[in-house]
Amino acid sequence: MFLNIKSRNEKASLLLAEIQTESIREAKLKSLKNTVFDTEGLRQELDKYVLGSDDVVLLIEQIEGFGSELGAISSIRRVELKPFGESESFEWLSLALSTDGSWSQVVNFVSIAELLPYRTATESLTINKETTDGVVSWQSNMVLNVLKKK
Numbered sequence: 609m610f611l612n613i614k615s616r617n618e619k620a621s622l623l624l625a626e627i628q629t630e631s632i633r634e635a636k637l638k639s640l641k642n643t644v645f646d647t648e649g650l651r652q653e654l655d656k657y658v659l660g661s662d663d664v665v666l667l668i669e670q671i672e673g674f675g676s677e678l679g680a681i682s683s684i685r686r687v688e689l690k691p692f693g694e695s696e697s698f699e700w701l702s703l704a705l706s707t708d709g710s711w712s713q714v715v716n717f718v719s720i721a722e723l724l725p726y727r728t729a730t731e732s733l734t735i736n737k738e739t740t741d742g743v744v745s746w747q748s749n750m751v752l753n754v755l756k757k758k
Contacts, residue, residue, distance in 0.1 A: 659701060659726050659756040667724075667754065671705065674720050680709030682717055692755065700753040702731070707748045714746040727755035 659667060668684060675682025686704035707717045714735060722730060731751035738745050 657725070657727050657755070658698065659754050661757050664701060664756070667701075667726075668703075671703070671721060675707060675709075675717055678709070678713045678716050678720075680707050680713035680717050682707040689756075690753065697758055699756055699758055700729070701756040703752045703754065705748075705750045705752060707750075708745060711746050714748045718748055718750060721750065721752050724754065729753045 664687075668687070671684065672682065683706050684703055685706055686702075688702045690700040690702050692698040692700050705717075705721060707714050709717070718733065718735070722728060729752075731753055733748065733750045735746060735748045738747060
């Protein structure tokens with residue numbers, strides 16, 4: 609009889625431990641769901657600063673248009689995707705841009721590119737002055753990374 613009581617006590621202890629583990633798991637899940645619900649607006653706001661995967665062509669067309677609007681000659685020499693750290697959701701859209709024009713045209717183009725409404729990182733930037741037959745022109749070469757959803 610003592611062994612029977614001991615066996616039932618052990619089973620009850622195991623069941624109690626299982627219930628406690630499940631209760632903790634359920635509390636964590638509820639907390640996570642609350643966090644997701646509470647941060648919905650913030651996450652939507654942050655999404656505005658990340659280029660959508662369907663918006664790449666539109667962005668490239670906008671950047672090309674900036675150069676013509678400023679009267680500069682601009683081109684996108686290379687487009688490639690680079691990893692964004694260890695992220696499975698985001699990546700960098702890397703754009704190699706070049707611009708030719710007056711000082712103000714080149715500087716304005718670079719400024720507009722850096723101020724895109726997305727998270728950007730300038731990987732490299734060079735601005736050079738060239739004088740041909742007494743005419744001064746400026747060239748920029750820039751690698752701009754734009755955060756993009758995969």
